[in-house]
Amino acid sequence: MTTPEMGRGVLRPAVAATRFELLREEPAEAVAPYVEFYWIVRWDLRGRPPHEQKVLSHPNVHLVFEQPETAVYGVQRGVFTRVLRDRGQVLGVKFRPGGFRPLLGSPVADLTDRSVPAAELFGPAVTAAERTILGASDVSTMTATAESLLLSLLPGPETAPDPVTAEVAAMVERITASPSLFRVDALADDLGVSVRKLQRLFAEHVGASPKWVLRRARLHEAAARADQGVGIDWAALAADLGYSDQSHLTRDFTATVGASPARYAGE
Structure with a gap:
């Protein structure tokens, strides 16, 4: 494999x-x-x-x-x-x-x-x-x-799926496909809904806040880059992912994964 x-x-x-x-x-x-x-x-x-x-x-x-x-x-x-x-x-x-x-x-x-x-x-x-x-x-x-x-x-074939189910799935897919989306208000604007509605939809249907989903998508990208090995420009990656600086990325990654990005990449 x-x-x-x-x-x-x-x-x-x-x-x-x-x-x-x-x-x-x-x-x-x-x-x-x-x-x-x-x-x-x-x-x-x-x-x-x-x-x-x-x-x-x-x-x-x-x-x-x-x-x-x-x-x-x-x-x-x-x-x-x-x-x-x-x-x-x-x-x-x-x-x-x-x-x-x-x-x-x-x-x-x-x-x-x-x-x-x-x-x-x-x-x-x-x-x-x-x-x-x-x-x-x-x-x-x-x-x-x-x-x-x-x-x-599940609901039988005679019952059409709730359109909100597909709507929410598309919202999450929009986040995971767009590392350039960093902020909840920008996401809401991009999706054409209010921040409050977005938060309600995610609590009801997803089980995590829009802010958490955005943050997790960034950490997935950071981990995927780290898995490629050493030689990564962490400052540039932090900027690409919308962090204020490299130390912000390092703190976020370390708090979640338990090791800094550089240490994770080198192990």
Whole structure:
């Protein structure tokens, strides 16, 4: 597996690629308005030390089929850390920003920095799906089982998706595709909405504030550049990402990742 397949947000992807396999599968058309993709992580560390993996999370809710318990993870505003040991696999459903709101029935901000047992939200069908998914050896069985569960939970084909779901997803995509957007008021102007409306939409449908999503997009870019190795002009990068100076970038990166950009790049 090559490093780029790890995706943005996986810290130290070159090391990660030697410890586990990460696969992605596209959702079927029926669930695509709500689901960005399915991801499968498989590892075999028998006879090797456990591996601690850190991830700079995205503004997405995830449904993760795993042991000891399948759970729903809200937006994790810190660094998400998971220790892998022995042998195993998990399957995750990465919902589009705003895509989990129709299943939750309440503001997605209620899940921020939390995980909730999926069975508490969706009942015993989750347990049956978990047994099939974690016992399967082929990806198609895993994703088909997850998709069948989702189809039983999501609005039926006779119900058109809430247009706000697509609107919010497009807003977040605008942020992640535009590193030049630094400020919430500039984002609101760019999207043609008020700052207050933007904040309400993100609390209700995303689970993180527009300011946090903007900041996280900058940190994703900084980490991706750092993963390229040494020889980076950090002052120029800080300016590109809208920081007041290099020290501002260094403080922000260090507070979140736990190491300065230069140290992270050199390790």
